[in-house]
Every structure is written in structure tokens, then in C-alpha cells.
Amino acid sequence: MAFPKIALASLLTLALICTSSFADECKEASPSKDIVDTAVSAGSFKTLVAAVTAADLVDTLKSEGPFTVFAPTDEAFAALPEGTVASLLKPENKDKLVAILTYHVVPGKVMAKDAMKLKEAKSVEGSTIDIQVKDGAVMIDEAKVVKADIVTSNGVIHVIDKVIMP
The missing domain is CATH 1.20.5 (Single alpha-helices involved in coiled-coils or other helix-helix interfaces)
Known part of the structure; x- marks a missing residue:
């Protein structure tokens, strides 16, 4: 028929x-932008992007991954003691900058619902990051996750309100 x-x-x-x-x-x-391009287009991570560039980590964070990045906002960097960011961006402090930035990265793609079940995670830097739920908010060390699960082509970004230190 x-x-x-x-x-x-x-x-x-x-x-x-x-x-x-x-x-x-x-x-x-499956978004088309990687972690770096997503951070650049967001507009609230200018300091983080400048630091990633100074630390020569752009290619790494544009690679296949996957990575979980706890991304401090520009306001989080501005809250550091005066002169800290300028000092870290100097070539002679590159190793320290790399250590701080890689402490904000965990291998693999860890979504917020999975992170809430963890007590800690090993960072790319090598140290352990403490994870806890406090008053209904996910805390990464002493930083609060203010926006979670920004999915990128090579991982996920969780926005935090403080710069965490290894």
C-alpha cells in the first residue's frame, strides 16, 4: 500500500x-569549546586565563583530557593579598604558579553530584584537595563552588569563590 x-x-x-x-x-x-575557550568566552576568568598562559598550560588544558577544573573567578584572584597575582605572573615564579594552577585541576570528569560523594580528590599537582558539603554547598578546601557542571569538550569546570593553595 x-x-x-x-x-x-x-x-x-x-x-x-x-x-x-x-x-x-x-x-x-557534547560542547564544542574546550576548557580554555569556555573560560575565555565566560569573561569572568581573565586572571585565570592570564595565569594559565603565563604558566604555559594552555595546550595542556586544550588537550583531550578529560579534566575537572575548579576555576577561581577574577574576584577570587582579586581577594588575594595585594601584589600576589603580579608576583606569580613573573617568569621567575613560573614553577610556583604551575603548582597553584595544577592544584585546581583533577584528572577525569567529576560532575558535582559525584564530587558531593567524595571526601577528597588528588590534584594534577599531586596534593590532595579536601571536598565536603557544608550548609548545602560543596566546598573545595575553603572555597565554595558557586557554579557547577559547566561541561566542556574536554571536561568540566566548577566555579569557586577563592583561590586554593597546595
Whole structure:
């Protein structure tokens, strides 16, 4: 039995709409921007991006990963004692800067719901980061996660309100 032309056209249109909707969902599920590009486009991580650049970690954070990054905002860096950021960005302090930045990174993709079940995580720097839930908020050392689960093509970013130190 043959479909009438109008029914076939309607089915094809419906299939095209469903396929397009599904494609949009897939695009959201696997973002095209990596950790660095996501941080740059957010606009609130200028200091972090400058530090990652000074530490020569851009290529690493653009690589396949996956990585979990606890990303301090510009306000978090501004809360450090005066002159700290400027000092860390100097070439002679690159090793210290690398240590601080890699302390903010955990290998693998750890979503917030999974992080809440952990007590600690080993950072790329090598030290252990304490994780706890305090008053309903996830705490990474003494920093509060203010926005979680920003999914990127090579991991996930959790925004924190303080710079954490190894």
C-alpha cells in the first residue's frame, strides 16, 4: 500500500524536525569549546586565563583530557593579598604558579553530584584537595563552588569563590 503524497511529505517533515531537535540536544550534550575557550568566552576568568598562559598550560588544558577544573573567578584572584597575582605572573615564579594552577585541576570528569560523594580528590599537582558539603554547598578546601557542571569538550569546570593553595 502506498502512502498518499501529502502523508509522506508530512512524515518526512516530522522526521526532519525530530532529527534537528535531536541534533541540538546532542550538540548541548557534547560542547564544542574546550576548557580554555569556555573560560575565555565566560569573561569572568581573565586572571585565570592570564595565569594559565603565563604558566604555559594552555595546550595542556586544550588537550583531550578529560579534566575537572575548579576555576577561581577574577574576584577570587582579586581577594588575594595585594601584589600576589603580579608576583606569580613573573617568569621567575613560573614553577610556583604551575603548582597553584595544577592544584585546581583533577584528572577525569567529576560532575558535582559525584564530587558531593567524595571526601577528597588528588590534584594534577599531586596534593590532595579536601571536598565536603557544608550548609548545602560543596566546598573545595575553603572555597565554595558557586557554579557547577559547566561541561566542556574536554571536561568540566566548577566555579569557586577563592583561590586554593597546595
